[in-house]
Amino acid sequence: MNWIILVVAGLFEVGFTACLGKIKETTGNEMxxxxxxxxxSxxxxxxxxxxxxxxLPIGTAYAVWTGIGAVGTVLTGIFIFNEPANFLRxxxxxxxxxxxxxxKLVSH
Structure with a gap:
């Protein structure tokens, strides 16, 4: 169950970084x-x-949380903010x- 909670936490991390991207693009009340x-988020x-x-072990949980956030943020950048999607990226x-x-596989 805590792995599911951790994944949801990572998705909310993507949410707050996506909001940062939108803050950069907007002004006034929308911002x-x-x-x-x-x-x-x-x-x-x-x-x-x-x-x-x-x-869960703190090192594993934090690494997974930031990893989900990083992957999700890059994908959000590619699909929503039209960032480049080159081979190396x-x-x-x-x-x-x-x-x-x-x-996940090596954690107990």
């Missing part, structure tokens, strides 16, 4: 809505990370995904 989304992500680390993201799965 404040994205800031609110950032703060809410950040709070939920941290709370779930704290919950997950109560039973996708290769290194694939390596990161393999590392996250490997950490």
């Amino acid at each position: 404040y809505w994205w800031m609110g989304g950032f703060l809410i 950040l709070s939920i992500s941290m709370a779930l990370l704290i919950k997950a680390t109560q039973t 996708l290769l290194f993201i694939s390596t990161l995904i393999i590392s996250i799965v490997g950490l």
